[in-house]
Amino acid sequence: MSDFFYLIPLSLGLGFVGLAVFLWSLRGGQYEDLDGAAERVLDDEDAPILPHGKSASSQC
Amino acid sequence: MSCCGPATLALAAAPAAAEGGPSREEIVLASHRIGEGLWQTDLSVPAVHCGACMRTVENALGRIDGVEGARVNLSTRRVSVRWREAADPSAFVPTLAAIGYPAHLDDPAADERDETLSSLVRALAVAGFGAMNIMLMSVAVWSGAEAGARDLFHLISAAIALPTIAYSGRVFFSSAWNALSHGRTNMDVPISIGILIAFGMSLYDTVNSGAHAYFDAAVSLIFFLLIGRTLDHVMRERARTAVKGLARFAARGAHVVRGDGRQEYLPLSEIAPGMTLMVAAGERIPVDGEIIAGQSDIDCSLVNGESLPREAGPGTAVEAGTLNLTGPVTMRARAAAKDSFLAEMLRLMEAAEGGRSRYRRLADRAASLYAPFVHAAALVTFLGWMLVGGGWHQSLTVAVAVLIITCPCALALAVPMVQVVAARRLFEAGIMVKDGGALERITEIDTVVFDKTGTLTQGILALTNAGDIAPAELAVAAAIAAHSRHPHARAIAAAAQDRVRLAPVFDSVGEHPGLGLEATAGGHVYRLGRAAWALRDASGITGTVLSRNGRLVAGFSFADRLRPGAQQAVRALKAEGLRIVLLSGDRSDEVLRLAAELGITECAGDLVPGDKVAILAALAADGRKVLMVGDGLNDAPALAAAHASMAPATAADIGRNAADFVFLRDGLEAVPAALGLSRAAQALTRQNLALALIYNAIALPFAVFGFVTPLFAAVAMSSSSVIVVANALRLGRADGGAREAGRRVGRMSEARA
Numbered sequence: 001m002s003d004f005f006y007l008i009p010l011s012l013g014l015g016f017v018g019l020a021v022f023l024w025s026l027r028g029g030q031y032e033d034l035d036g037a038a039e040r041v042l043d044d045e046d047a048p049i050l051p052h053g054k055s056a057s058s059q060c
Numbered sequence: 061m062s063c064c065g066p067a068t069l070a071l072a073a074a075p076a077a078a079e080g081g082p083s084r085e086e087i088v089l090a091s092h093r094i095g096e097g098l099w100q101t102d103l104s105v106p107a108v109h110c111g112a113c114m115r116t117v118e119n120a121l122g123r124i125d126g127v128e129g130a131r132v133n134l135s136t137r138r139v140s141v142r143w144r145e146a147a148d149p150s151a152f153v154p155t156l157a158a159i160g161y162p163a164h165l166d167d168p169a170a171d172e173r174d175e176t177l178s179s180l181v182r183a184l185a186v187a188g189f190g191a192m193n194i195m196l197m198s199v200a201v202w203s204g205a206e207a208g209a210r211d212l213f214h215l216i217s218a219a220i221a222l223p224t225i226a227y228s229g230r231v232f233f234s235s236a237w238n239a240l241s242h243g244r245t246n247m248d249v250p251i252s253i254g255i256l257i258a259f260g261m262s263l264y265d266t267v268n269s270g271a272h273a274y275f276d277a278a279v280s281l282i283f284f285l286l287i288g289r290t291l292d293h294v295m296r297e298r299a300r301t302a303v304k305g306l307a308r309f310a311a312r313g314a315h316v317v318r319g320d321g322r323q324e325y326l327p328l329s330e331i332a333p334g335m336t337l338m339v340a341a342g343e344r345i346p347v348d349g350e351i352i353a354g355q356s357d358i359d360c361s362l363v364n365g366e367s368l369p370r371e372a373g374p375g376t377a378v379e380a381g382t383l384n385l386t387g388p389v390t391m392r393a394r395a396a397a398k399d400s401f402l403a404e405m406l407r408l409m410e411a412a413e414g415g416r417s418r419y420r421r422l423a424d425r426a427a428s429l430y431a432p433f434v435h436a437a438a439l440v441t442f443l444g445w446m447l448v449g450g451g452w453h454q455s456l457t458v459a460v461a462v463l464i465i466t467c468p469c470a471l472a473l474a475v476p477m478v479q480v481v482a483a484r485r486l487f488e489a490g491i492m493v494k495d496g497g498a499l500e501r502i503t504e505i506d507t508v509v510f511d512k513t514g515t516l517t518q519g520i521l522a523l524t525n526a527g528d529i530a531p532a533e534l535a536v537a538a539a540i541a542a543h544s545r546h547p548h549a550r551a552i553a554a555a556a557q558d559r560v561r562l563a564p565v566f567d568s569v570g571e572h573p574g575l576g577l578e579a580t581a582g583g584h585v586y587r588l589g590r591a592a593w594a595l596r597d598a599s600g601i602t603g604t605v606l607s608r609n610g611r612l613v614a615g616f617s618f619a620d621r622l623r624p625g626a627q628q629a630v631r632a633l634k635a636e637g638l639r640i641v642l643l644s645g646d647r648s649d650e651v652l653r654l655a656a657e658l659g660i661t662e663c664a665g666d667l668v669p670g671d672k673v674a675i676l677a678a679l680a681a682d683g684r685k686v687l688m689v690g691d692g693l694n695d696a697p698a699l700a701a702a703h704a705s706m707a708p709a710t711a712a713d714i715g716r717n718a719a720d721f722v723f724l725r726d727g728l729e730a731v732p733a734a735l736g737l738s739r740a741a742q743a744l745t746r747q748n749l750a751l752a753l754i755y756n757a758i759a760l761p762f763a764v765f766g767f768v769t770p771l772f773a774a775v776a777m778s779s780s781s782v783i784v785v786a787n788a789l790r791l792g793r794a795d796g797g798a799r800e801a802g803r804r805v806g807r808m809s810e811a812r813a
Contacts, residue, residue, distance in 0.1 A: 002209070008216065012193060019189045026181060036134035039111030 082165055085325030086312050087149040090165045094142065098128060101141045101149055103163040105156060108137050113161070120159050124151050139163070165312070177297060180290045183228040187283040190224030191276070195774075198276040202771045207269065214266040217275040225259055228282050231289065246424055250431045254467040255281060261460045272457065277464050277773045284781050285472055292476045292496070314339070314346040317390070328397045335393045339384050341573075342545060347393045348400045351376045354389035355574035357546055358382050362712050363401065363693045364668075365513040365645030367521070367620045369547055371574050381693055381712065386546050387573025401693070402714065408669060408697035409718060421497045423475040426749060430471065438462045441764045454766075461768040465759045470780040474748035477788035482741035485791060490725040491734050498720030502704040502735060503742040504685045508633050509676065509702065511690030512644035512651055512665075514710065516658065516728070517620040519691075521547045523555040529614045531556075537606045537614065539563035540579045540588045544571050548604045549588070551618055576604075584608050591615075620650075622657070623708075625727035630658045632732040639684070643672050645694050672698040689731055691715055706731060737791075744791055748784045755780040 025031070082090075091101040108117055114132040117139055121130035126147025132139045141152060156163040197213040205213060232255070236248035255278045262273040313327045315338040323338065331337070331347055339345055341356065357369040360382045369385055372378060378391060380400035397403070420428075438459045445455035479496035486493050493499060510516050526534060538556035541549035564581040571577050576589010586608055587594035591601040596610035606613045633640060641662045644651045648665035655663040664675070676698055679686050688695070688702030691711035699705040699718040707719035716722055723730035759776050762768050768776075 005212075011196070012216075012220075015189055015193055019185060022185050023182060026178065026185075031181070033133040033135045036114060036132060039114060039134060042111050043115060 082150070082153060082312075083325070084148065084150040085315075087152070087165065089313055089325070089327055091149065097145050099143050099145065099149070101143065101152065101165070103139050103141065103152060103156070103165060104137060105132070105139050105161050105163045106137050107161045108132055108134060108139070116159060117156065117161055120155055121152065124148075124155060177290075177293055180231065180286065180293055183231055184283070184286045184290050186224055187228035187279060187286050190220050190228070191280040191283040193220055194276045194279050198770065198774070201273075210271075211266070211269045214262075214273045214275070217273065218263055218266050221259060221262075221275040221279050224279050225255060225282065228286060229255055231286065232282070245431050246427050250427075250434050250463075251281070251285065251467060251472065253435070254278075254463040258460050258464055261456060265457075272770050274460060274464060274770050274773065277770060277777065280774065281464070281467060281777065284777075288473045288476045288480075291480045331393055331397060333393050333395055337391050337393055338388065339391060340388050341384055341386055343384055345378045345380055345382045345384060345391070347380045347397050348395045349378060349391045349393045351378060351389050351391045354387055355572070356387040356389050357385040357574055359385050359547065361513050361519050361692070365511060365692050365694055367513045367517070367519070367646055367650065373574060386544060386571060405669060405693055405696045405714060408673060409700040409714070421475075422500050422745060422749075423472070423496075426471060426475075434463065434466045437466065437760065437764070444764075445766070450766075458763070458766045458768075461766070461773065462760070462763040464773050465763040465768055465776060466756050467777075470752035470755060470777075470784045471749065473781050474752050474784040474788070475745055477785050478741050478745045478748060478791060481788050481791045482737055486721075486734060486737055489730070489733055489737075490723060491730050492722040492724070493734075494720050498704060499738045499741055500745075501685075502687060502720065502738045505638070505687040505704055505735075507639040507641065507679060507684045507686045508731070509641045509643055509679075509686055509688045509690075509698070510630075510660075511688075511692060511695045511698075512642060512646055512654055513620065514691040515689055515695075515708065516623060516626050516642070516654065518623050518726070519710070520621060521551040521618040522621045523551045523616060524619045525615075525617050526555045529616075533606065533614045535563040536586060537588055537616070539566070540569060540577050540586060540606075543569045544577055548616065548618060549577065552588075552616060585610075586613075620654075622654075623726065623728045625729040626658060629728040629731050630660065632729075633735075634659075636732075636735070641675075641679075643667055643675060643698070645669075645692070669694040669697050673701050676701045687731075687735075706734065741791060744788060748787055751784055751787065752780065755783075 030037075087101055088099075091099045094100045105117060108114060114134060117132055118130045121127055121139065121141055124143075124147065126144045128142040128144060130139050130141045141149075143149060153163050153165075194217045197217045201210050201213050229252070232248045232251050235246065236252040239246040239249060258274040258278045262275050262278070264270075265273055313325055314331055316324050316326050316331065317336040317338055318324060328346055336352070337346065337349070345358070351372055351374055353374060355373050358372045358376075358378055359369045360366045360379070362383070363379055363381050370376075372384075372389065377394075380397070380402050441462045442455050442459035445458050446452065450458070476496065479499055482499055483493050483496075513519050529537075534552075534556045538553050541552040543549075566579045566581045566586075569577060569579040572589070572593070575593040576587055579586045579588075586606065587610075588606050589604065591598045591603060591605045594605050594607040594610075595601060595612055601612065601615065604616045604618070606616070630640060639662070640660050641664075642651060642655050642658075642660045643663070644665050645667050646665055651663050651665035655661070664671075667675075672695065676686055676688065680701075680703070685703040688698050688705040689707070690696075690699055690705075691708050692715065693712040695707075696712065696715040696718050699707060699715055704721075705719045706721040706723065707715050709716070709722055709724045711719070711722070721730075721734050723734070755776070759768075762772070
């Protein structure tokens with residue numbers, strides 16, 4: 001069993017990385033406008049993938 | 061354009077929307093510099109509610125010269141505009157209004173993020189990380205790790221628990237310390253004591269290779285409680301920003317005319333008595349004063365509840381917050397902003413706030429009974445085990461188990477969870493609630509006091525005799541009326557919108573402030589306005605008339621329209637056995653007429669704000685618990701004095717801030733709806749408290765007799781928390797379809813507000 005003890009710092013380390021990433025994103029203001037972020041994903045400012053006239057972008 | 065077209069917006073409900081944008085000076089006053097010649101302005105745009113709206117708003121603002129960029133925050137319905145010094149910021153609001161998004165200035169708050177929420181979420185994240193990792197170690201221990209591995213796991217757990225408790229537990233420790241240092245106790249006191257003793261005891265056992273450690277219990281307790289606390293905060297903050305985003309009804313500053321004729325825009329706080337001020341048509345009067353030049357009509361409905369505008373000329377005294385309707389006036393300030401009518405209301409409010417601050421929330425009342433009981437139980441257990449010779453170590457271990465098992469985890473989660481769910485359901489129905497205490501207080505009421513203008517009525521006049529007037533004449537009147545923002549003119553224009561094409565083409569239309577409108581067409585002179593001015597011989601005729609060449613064509617009569625749902629709301633409240641009272645600052649005959657129409661038997665008119673508070677105080681002295689529903693500045697002290705209070709979104713700022721509930725929809729059904737939902741929530745809260753109590757009653761004997769292991773504690777604590785949370789989520793579950801509909805309507809009316 002003691003052969004697997006190295007997994008403990010490993011899992012703790014991974015968990016800590018996750019925590020650090022979350023705190024970083026929180027500080028960066030990524031949770032300020034969750035509703036807006038959900039809509040912005042659908043924003044198609046770039047060139048349309050579908051042929052012209054067949055735009056699939058439905059508005060709300 | 062998409063579904064968010066302007067057709068869905070009833071702009072008439074918000075007077076601010078029709079008044080044109082704020083001036084450049086006012087915007088600069090509300091903006092802040094972000095360096096490199098850039099300024100940032102925050103506008104509240106309540107109509108934004110989807111991705112297409114965001115794009116439309118951002119593109120429209122981005123096209124204005126000198127604008128660097130605009131970014132919409134959909135959650136708070138705000139847009140921040142960054143602009144170069146050369147830009148003209150007064151174009152922002154009209155530009156948005158032109159594409160169907162009425163906007164108004166917001167307080168410059170973009171930089172001050174919600175620090176409390178951030179710190180709560182950080183604490184929650186750290187506690188979650190700690191709880192999960194310690195739980196993994198604990199599972200290994202519970203599955204029977206050998207002594208050496210167990211001690212190692214305990215040691216690692218301690219190493220994780222110490223910083224976690226120190227960081228995430230601060231929320232509870234500081235609140236508990238705050239309560240204790242003021243000689244009170246709250247839910248956080250037993251929580252803090254339980255956590256600290258459990259941690260200390262477990263640390264001692266770890267060092268001495270004991271079999272049991274409660275690190276997992278201590279940290280997951282913090283984690284569970286933080287979830288409740290964070291949700292509570294999110295809901296309250298959401299309601300607060302939504303209420304804050306509504307239009308302000310106080311001026312931010314005023315144009316001051318200096319001795320040498322120079323004009324200057326000064327913020328409100330710098331206006332001193334004796335200064336000469338210019339107030340354009342459509343602006344609010346900034347401070348109390350007296351008009352020295354110009355003619356106009358003043359709309360006082362928000363200030364004193366009068367439904368009809370008042371004529372104003374040189375010598376007329378005007379109060380801060382009233383709306384100058386028809387013509388520009390010059391006035392002399394008589395009081396500084398801090399001594400104006402508004403400030404007088406604030407003083408009355410402070411004096412009135414008594415009954416409410418004495419109210420103690422159910423959770424705190426429960427805690428004040430519960431905490432001494434828990435501490436006594438733990439102490440008795442400790443002493444009992446000492447007496448029967450258990451030794452101090454075992455006695456203390458059992459006492460810690462008692463503290464943990466009875467730690468009011470379920471209790472502390474039971475109440476906020478129900479209130480969070482209730483606030484969410486109310487939000488979906490277009491009702492904002494300020495805090496959980498309001499949900500409890502509204503369930504106790506036995507009397508409902510309504511204000512008249514703007515609450516039972518819409519505060520918008522409507523033409524009542526449109527049927528008696530020939531269509532062609534009405535069309536002429538409507539075509540002329542369209543040139544004015546006087547409430548009578550608006551009512552006429554609204555009544556005959558579709559007939560305007562019947563009207564002749566006018567050569568000229570001019571407004572005579574305080575009198576009416578004059579138009580010429582085909583050699584005829586039409587006048588729409590006061591009878592005495594429009595008619596050559598006005599003997600015996602009063603009110604608003606249309607005349608051609610000085611002869612009467614048609615007379616108009618107006619009435620304030622009832623708010624939709626007013627009848628049903630009053631009937632529903634009566635059916636509940638509540639006593640209904642109508643108090644108004646308007647003329648008594650108007651009040652009596654409306655009371656009769658709605659079937660309200662108790663009413664009083666011609667009241668000044670102090671009278672309303674006095675009546676509420678008399679009701680309270682009778683042992684009555686009053687729900688006050690009102691909107692005007694003059695209602696604000698009464699809103700603060702009542703046991704619970706409610707205001708429509710169109711209410712004056714301080715009234716809205718004083719009210720416990722703010723409803724965003726037009727309909728007055730919100731009052732019985734809020735009452736019903738709060739009662740359902742209260743029933744669930746009591747159920748949850750009972751569940752938590754039953755759980756404690758069952759678990760306590762096990763703990764006292766020393767059968768509680770860390771595993772037992774973890775399972776019991778989590779399951780009881782899950783049960784109360786699941787029970788809370790039942791609120792309003794029965795009508796899923798209706799809720800969905802409510803959400804849609806809620807969105808529309810938010811846009812409207």
